[in-house]
Amino acid sequence: MIYTVTFNPSLDYIVRLDDLRLGEINRVNYEQVLPGGKGINVSIVLSNLGHASTALGFVAGFTGKEIEVRMSAYGATCDFIQVKEGMSRINVKAKAKEETAINGLGPKITPEDIDALYAKLDALEAGDLLVIAGNVPSMLPSDIYERIMSRLDGRGIDIVVDAERDLLVNVLPYHPFLVKPNNHELGDIVGATIAHRDEVEPYARMLQERGARNVLVSMGGEGAVLVPEKGDVVMSEAPKGTMVNTVGAGDSMVAGFLTGWIESNGDYETAFKMGVCTGSASAFSDNLATRPEVEALLAKM
Structure with a gap:
């Protein structure tokens, strides 16, 4: 079973307008509401690709309920902790001549809520996959990634980490299955x-020397590079297409990689190609990647 953790899920209100003028009434010409958060995106894309997962994290209020409704519409399973105080955040993304983002705060998460998350994670079994992704809100311990990985260490659970800087570096001693900077x-x-792609390997090896098993590096239009724990480095340029929206592309790459890994019984090259095409399919669409979109790109690789 695949599980994802998103510490601070959101409703993303995405609007487009010709121009954004501060201090004036602005009228949009396009709007969309999506459940947001890196782990949330991974779960949605996994569902789009035909693989079940369970999304974990914290939600609250009417926005939390709406996140669950919209996740269910994608066929994704949720097992969130219901937080009593506050509401799940709303993030506004206004796309005009420039893109402006206004992100909400999120609910108040208590130590009891954190213990409830730990209890859900304690139920994971050997052979399960866990994806931990995104920033840590201020009301949570800054080392919660490490606490989770320490708690699950030695239990045969493969953990994927998609996070920045210290959040990523500090978990390397726990040998994550995959990291995706x-x-x-x-x-x-x-x-x-x-x-450039040919510059990646020595630096990715540094992460492996510190504990990472597989290092998948996304590079936007330059493509991607996989430095696996076994076998040769795999790299590819990005598929050709029109960039529409980069939000969720990296998360989609993670979902695609896991899909390819599962469906090929652990073939790195297949997993890599599926990851690259899934990330690109999301970048070329207003929505997150679907199976037909991914397969169309795969046919061109």
């Missing part, structure tokens, strides 16, 4: 500028 995040960690 982009080239800028990897550069921040190792103190280098990484602009």
Whole structure:
């Protein structure tokens, strides 16, 4: 079974308008409401690709209920902790000549709520996959990634981590199955500028030396690179297409990689290609990638 954790899920209200003028009434010409959060995106794309997962995290209020309704519409299973105080956040993303984002706060998460999440994670079994992704809200312990991985250490659970800087670096001693920085995040960690695919391997190896098993580096239009724990490095340029929306593309790559990994019984190249095409399919669409969109790109690789 696959599980995802999103600590601070959201409703994303996405609007487009010709121009955004501060201090005036602005009228949109397009609007969309989506459940948001990195783990949420992974669960939705997994569902789109035909694989079940359970989304874990914290929700509250009427917005929390709406997140669950919209997740269910995608066929994704939710097992959220219902927080008593506050409401799940609403993030506004206004796309005009420039893109502006206004992100909400989220609910008040108590120590009892955190214990409830730990209890759900304690029920995972050997062979399960767990995806932990995204930033940690201020009301949670800053080392919660480490606490979770320490708690599950040695139980045969493969853990995927998609996070920035210290959140990622600090969990490497627990040997995550997969880490997925982009080239800028990897550069921040190792103190280098990484602009081309052929520059990635030595820096990805640094993460492996510190404990990561597989390192998948997304690079936008430059493509992606996989440095696996076994076998040769795999790299590819990005599929051709019109960029529509980059939000969720990295999360989609994770979902695609896991789908390819499962369906190929652990073949790295298949998993990598599925990940690259799934990330691109989301970037080329207003919505997250669907199976037909991914397969159309795969046919061109």
